[in-house]
Amino acid sequence: MAGSGSNKRERQIILKARFNEQEASLVKQQADAAGLSVSAVIRFALLDQAPLRASRTPPLDRELAARLLAALGPIACSMRQAADAGDIDHLSETVIAAQRDLAELRTVVMSALGRKP
Structure with a gap:
């Protein structure tokens, strides 16, 4: 510090x-x-x-963080598949923002668990 x-x-x-x-x-x-x-x-x-x-x-509640991280994977994967199936230009800004938020949340949880994202 x-x-x-x-x-x-x-x-x-x-x-x-x-x-x-x-x-x-x-x-x-x-x-x-x-x-x-x-x-x-x-x-x-x-x-x-x-x-x-x-x-x-x-x-840190490691069990809770691990469960949260496990839940993030399928959500991000589903959103990525939906984006790949459609025209990315037509995806709503909300979905794109949610993808960014999920990626950031995953990074924070991985760091909290002492792992590299």
Whole structure:
């Protein structure tokens, strides 16, 4: 996040910890669920402190996002087939706008799931 905060960082000392895959996965899941960075989760747990501010991002309901993404595919495919069957010049602006919106929504959901669109 370039440009956010002050030029002087409050936390300048970096400490490292080693985890096995299961532990690392658990810490990442807890961070995702809390909407915090992994560093913040470890810091708050170790120092027995609560976060100073609300999390930056709300937790993602991955199951809901996956179902939404699954539903977008057939809709986009049907619209593409309808466009290919007819003269694209005669398609209503609403349908064209809906296609753009679906493409954008798909990109956002894929990004939220941590995948490339």
